[in-house]
Amino acid sequence: MKLDQVLEELRQSERFQACVTGWRHLPPRPARHVDFPPWLELRLAQVLRARGIERLYTHQGAALDAIHSGKSAVVVTPTASGKTMCYNLPVLDAILKDGNARALYLFPTKALSQDQMNELHGLITDLGADIKTYTYDGDTPTTARKAIRAAGHVVVTNPDMLHTGILPHHTRWVKLFENLRYVVIDEVHHYRGVFGSHVANVIRRLRRVCRFYGSDPQFICASATIANPLDLAERLVGGPLELVDDNGAPSGAKEFILYNPPVVNRELGIRRSSALEAQGLAADFLRNDIQTIVFARSRVTTELLLTYLREGLARHPGLAEKVHGYRGGYLPLQRRAIERGLRDGSVLGVVATSALELGIDIGRLDACVIVGYPGSVSSTWQQAGRVGRRSGTSVAILVGSSNPLDQYLMANPEYFFGQPPESGLVNPDNLLILLSHVKCAAFELPFEAGEKFGVESTDQILDFLAEQKLLRRVDGRYHWMAEDFPAEEISLRSVSAENFVIIDITGGQTRVIGEVDRVSAPTLIHEEAIYIHGGQQYHVDRLDYDEKKAYVRKVDVDYYTDANLAVRIQVLDVFKSRTDDAFPAGYGEVLVAAMATMFKKIKLFTHENIGSGRIHLPEEQMHTTAYWLNVPETVAAGLATDDLQGGLVGLANVLVNVAPLFLLCDPRDVQVVAEVKSPFTGLPTIYLYDRYPGGVGLAEKLYDINPLFLRTALDLITGCSCEGGCPACVGPVDEVGPRGKRAAVRLLREALRDRAAQG
Ligand SMILES: [Zn+2]
Structure with a gap:
């Protein structure tokens, strides 16, 4: 009731409404049910009934039917829609009917497999059946491994363990492989890019080993909502799947609001800090005793927001103490206490990183404030999925930061609320x-x-x-x-074995915390770089290039670093080209020769340039795939050289920033270079290339959606309120020049043959 009142106040508030660019009411959805299928083991149906489940949701029924008819399937429904039943029921049913039947579950993270194990265990305990489920990962004690290999009905693991710990030792897993009926792959949307391309090959190996032992398992996949769940899952498992996406789970009404902080400097396109705005909104909810979760993008923002929030609530006795932070780096005990507090209501507010996005049970809250676009529509919905009880209203507010993607979404709310546009891409044949x-x-x-x-x-x-x-x-x-x-030599997270190891030397101890592939090393872990790992910032003290080791130290600073790359591109092979378009476009194989030359220190939130330094590292070469766009001579001739240069750089900046709207990838995965006179074409050319040797399909997708891609870039620039360029569109004026923004718009209109709109 209280939330409805607060929402009504916001609706009436002129100041609030002035910042709202989109407000959708998502009506409550009633449940849609089907009966248990007649073939389902009576014991299973009884256990479900004892839990108060009399019937299945429609999507669960559809998944069970597909599996029962011998097909493989991919289930695509939102968080908390009972997705796990879609695979747990067929698996348990098969094992109850045939004690030899086996299933393999793959989860991308340990936390998730833990959560799912608990659920599966619960069902099995209620059944009172002798069904053995085990987690088999790096933490499994050696003494337990033998029993798991021999007797585990359900083996829960992750792709890395399947790759190094199970498949190479298949002769010890004869029982599993001879009787493998089901392979469950949850969180399919995680398997994309380099990781996904590797996992698709691990599945090829799995199928090959199964064939050897005479089994042919069915695949049951589950995915968050993305543009191409069926296509991605089919590429992963290497065979046809049935798509199950008609969600029958109920939900309460939800208000989803896009909120753009007010402009404080129109000329430079600077808006009020998203963190400050988010703090104000969250404080409003908390003061009204509404359980609230705030999602921040980094550990630093998390801490900053927590401090702001507690200060803001200091006048209300007892309130500040009921607000906590939650992120990687907190001790497990601390985390468990916060999770419990959220479930039982003793914790009123939490500021979290995406560490809380997945898997972990914190019950359902009422209000969610997302500070800055999390990078993809599907992870925004997953974060928003943390609120919303079965009945009653909930609210999610996305507060835009000054990043170009955020600003594009703020200006185009219909894009956010429409069909998910991002495709998960893999290239198993890299x-x-x-x-x-x-x-x-x-x-x-x-x-x-x-x-x-x-x-x-x-x-x-x-x-x-x-x-x-x-x-x-x-x-x-x-x-x-x-x-x-x-x-052992092959990591599923990088293309080649030539990785740099990151060593944390904080407090005199040394601990390996991660790896960076060779291509990224010069820009990510050069000396004095701020390297971010699991939401924690590290300062790179020393880079031993020959030994491929970076020594880093934990820090909390208010800036990040951005390295400049001097890049040369050489086209080696043209796979596809479009010459009839106003601006010819192509896709093919390129050689990228890159040298990191200098870096900038950029302040968080405001993106001010607060310092710089030199980088002394050798040139790196890589073969990859690229998409390119040429500016025809006639168009180039119509622009002064400076304007052409500025327009080209501005356009390149926008294109690389817009790309993640279509590709489910990290913004760093696509790189851009603008050449005023390309040695390959002799024309002004923009190249966007996959940052991984061999490519993972990103450049090809951009080529395929060329007109839409350019149209979106144009919408982004023309929708920006700045005068001559800003970090939220083409880049700051000192980078693109005083007429860079206008030139970029002109280039795009020419490319789209949109001259009518030209003024
Ligand atoms: Zn702008």
């Missing part, structure tokens, strides 16, 4: 990734000449590996002959 897994597969079982492995023929790769003395060909079969164990 030659380097494929090569890695052919090695692993050859170690697991010899290859037959002419054997398929996703790709039509592996002969060339096999012959290459034979030349390298890694394989030996005998009677039309290729046998692994090297001493070492290939999977």
